[in-house]
Amino acid sequence: MNNLFKTFNQTKYQLVNHGPRNVSVLKQALEVIDGQQASDLYGKGKIIENFQEKMAKFLGKETAVFFPSGTMAQQIALRIWCDEKQLKTVAYHPLSHLEIHEEDGIKELHQIKTILLADKNRVIELDDVVTMNEDIACLLLELPQREIGGQLPEYQTLEAISRYCRDKGIKLHLDGARLFEVLPYYQKSATEVCELFDSVYVSFYKGIGGLAGAILAGDQAFTEKSKVWKKRHGGDLISLYPYIISADHYFDLRKGKMDQYYYDAKELARLFNQCSGLSTIPQEPVSNMFHVHFDFPKEKVISILISIHQETGIGITSNLRDTSSESCYSEISVGDQYHQIPNDELEIMFQLLKERLSGLSFIN
Amino acid sequence: MNNLFKTFNQTKYQLVNHGPRNVSVLKQALEVIDGQQASDLYGKGKIIENFQEKMAKFLGKETAVFFPSGTMAQQIALRIWCDEKQLKTVAYHPLSHLEIHEEDGIKELHQIKTILLADKNRVIELDDVVTMNEDIACLLLELPQREIGGQLPEYQTLEAISRYCRDKGIKLHLDGARLFEVLPYYQKSATEVCELFDSVYVSFYKGIGGLAGAILAGDQAFTEKSKVWKKRHGGDLISLYPYIISADHYFDLRKGKMDQYYYDAKELARLFNQCSGLSTIPQEPVSNMFHVHFDFPKEKVISILISIHQETGIGITSNLRDTSSESCYSEISVGDQYHQIPNDELEIMFQLLKERLSGLSFIN
Incomplete structure (x- = not known):
């Protein structure tokens, strides 16, 4: 898992989330706040x-x-x-x-x-x-x-x-x-x-x-x-203000984007479902999230994901959990980052995923 | 109490605390932190x-x-x-x-x-x-x-x-x-x-x-x-990092100042104890804090404190609690602000406090 997490974090683009959870998330929210504002x-x-x-x-x-x-x-x-x-x-x-x-x-x-x-x-x-x-x-x-x-x-x-x-x-x-x-x-x-x-x-x-x-x-x-x-x-x-200020800031920024995340999640699930050996739950998402279930052991899927992270610069996921010894799944939450991926690069990434999962199916 | 709090906050200097609890306390701690630092x-x-x-x-x-x-x-x-x-x-x-x-x-x-x-x-x-x-x-x-x-x-x-x-x-x-x-x-x-x-x-x-x-x-x-x-x-x-970063920052900044706060608290208590109609507990502080007990009803003490806040620009306290209908007290915690008060202005402030409390004693 460590290598999956590491290679995910080294990618230029990522399918999921809004971006890294780092201190700049707080700094950005504080930028517009007057320092004299009382706690x-x-x-x-x-x-x-x-x-x-x-x-x-x-x-x-x-x-x-x-x-x-x-x-x-x-x-x-x-x-x-x-x-x-x-x-x-x-x-x-x-x-x-x-x-x-x-x-x-x-x-x-x-x-x-x-x-x-x-x-x-x-x-x-x-x-x-x-x-x-x-x-x-x-x-x-x-x-x-x-x-x-x-x-x-x-x-x-x-x-x-x-x-x-x-x-x-x-x-x-x-x-x-x-x-x-x-x-x-x-x-x-x-x-x-x-x-x-x-x-x-x-x-x-x-x-x-x-x-x-x-x-x-x-x-x-x-x-x-x-x-x-x-x-x-x-x-x-x-003082709870660091959380309040950031909640308020990102609520205003993103409450109007939920339609987009939902639409993007449906598109992304369709792309996943074109690969064999995996399926999404729900098949068609009803929010910005869904699970991708792989019909292969976790270690094999991790190898493929790492190779794709490194070759395409697109991060698919940093988390993968066993459902059995023969299958695993990942939680996908769509946010601001999905939209930043150029279409042609996204296509290449899914083409690769499809091919490598087919390779696994063939071996199986 | 509201007016006491208000006039205290409008003063140029204050006997107690490190300064106002406002957003700049967090901003200052974050200044030296790289935005890329992971949560x-x-x-x-x-x-x-x-x-x-x-x-x-x-x-x-x-x-x-x-x-x-x-x-x-x-x-x-x-x-x-x-x-x-x-x-x-x-x-x-x-x-x-x-x-x-x-x-x-x-x-x-x-x-x-x-x-x-x-x-x-x-x-x-x-x-x-x-x-x-x-x-x-x-x-x-x-x-x-x-x-x-x-x-x-x-x-x-x-x-x-x-x-x-x-x-x-x-x-x-x-x-x-x-x-x-x-x-x-x-x-x-x-x-x-x-x-x-x-x-x-x-x-x-x-x-x-x-x-x-x-x-x-x-x-x-x-x-x-x-x-x-x-x-x-x-x-x-x-994420607890807003608290951790600020705790770490101000710990490094102030852990070496506790001697100073303790020394200042003892000096400040001595100045209070020169006024009649009040006493400090402990008489000689054993940390940066002590209580000032006034032998007068809260409302009368508040009036005096407000007048001193407004006339001298030095804030004594923003909190005053009843001990009985005839007496009240304030918690004093010495921090960075005490040292910033010019000596002559501090002297004038305590002279005024002494006079006005004597006035109350005389009326009583």
Whole structure:
């Protein structure tokens, strides 16, 4: 993997992302900021309050609170809904970020029991919710479902789940780490999507490309409680402005580009799917992201990718994970960099990929 | 209070602090950093690892972990020691940060019971520890005890408490939010003080004057566990570099100035103590900080301070808290700004303060 990462980072062009995560990302956001601008101070001050108001408005929620991380914001959202219902059980997808990437914080810090809904390889449908045997305080839906290539339920399904949850007194929370990225597919505004949910988390370092940081939005009673928990978690920093300034800067820069990323992701997936021995999930992306699944062992695919990185100067991916000993996959997230690749060079790159994967198929 | 804060911020010179907390604090730290410098990535990468190693060495501990906040770092330290002893009880001072400033995170998130040692108005002595009735997993000592003006136990007391705790199998944790600031009084190195403790937290936005952020140091088994809890708390951000860069920058800039701040604090306290109707705690500071207690109602003191801010251009303080309806106090932390005040102007300012407080005494 080290060599894949290294050769990816040495390429002139890259299929994915907005560019390297380096200090210039922060420097660029700070350039337009007056040095005399006062810091936020433990959640107070214009710099944080203005951004919270702006995001509350964009998401169509009464209020919003800036958090250092989504991990913190989402555990807290679920805790608040559990406390309100005096029922420490929630439900979400088996591959939810909370279940697989947070060292069980939700269970270890909040003693919340989790029900895993739906099969790993598909999104949660209305039926999964309706046929649940246990009472829950809150259902978390992740849009798109990142760990399965960024799949989405139909919008009608979302509406039906939302109606059902409201009827049953179940709170609905949106893991919107990549919410902005799915708006073009749904052809909905953030406000319209968020209306279906009681609480919403969005991130500023995925499609937006900021440094880090998250917004948690909902009604005022909810967000006031979230501020208390934010302090308990150790997230009420004296200064969060480096994240706020960069979130604001890159939100303004990129919120209008989500259509482009979505369009580019569909084009890129088509190019991948012309190669044999691989397939994308979803076959046609519904956001800026998808997974490329290779029907070959990881080491063999890495060799090919490294050779292409070095020969074409185009980076395909820096990450590749085993799905079995005979297959592997890569997460592809389209950002600003895809558009900078000259068409003829892109064509040559895919021609090479096609040939070398065919070579593997032949050997197999 | 608003007018006090406002007039303080409009003054040319200020007795306290390093300067305004504004964006230029970050910009200045970033100036010398190459934009191509890669971000840390979820706790990995040179930028975070190098600083952790540097601080581990400075504190004389095996390893160190950078945290977004001390609130997070210290709850986690206590949790680890409780888990190790399978005993969820710790002891600390009644005015510990954990007890009064963290919305009971230690209890709400970790279900840890806290024993309050010693009287509010003095530091913890060996006797308080020895005569404790309950078993505890960990004792937390805060050096200096901020909420009582930054008082310190004698160094021999620290050594005795440390010996006692080791004998009894009680872990000793240092709340060293202002550790660097007490080294001149103790005439000890950070390593010598930290040797007495099993785990140590230090902060980078008090005497150091960085943006935010903390280091938690101890042996490797301890810090490895702390990383797991850091993720659970939502503190394992994809990028912490704005805090790390500023912590590193201002640590290098100010770690050698602690003698000066301590000397200046003693001089400043002497000047305050020449006024009637006030006293400092401690009478002679043992760090860069002390409290000024006024024997008059807050509103009357505010009027005087505002008039002095406006007439002399020297800011005394922006914060004043009631101790009773008839008295109030202010926390004074000496930093870079004190030294910039011309002597003759400082003299005039204290002359005015003396006169106006005498006026109040006379009225009373």
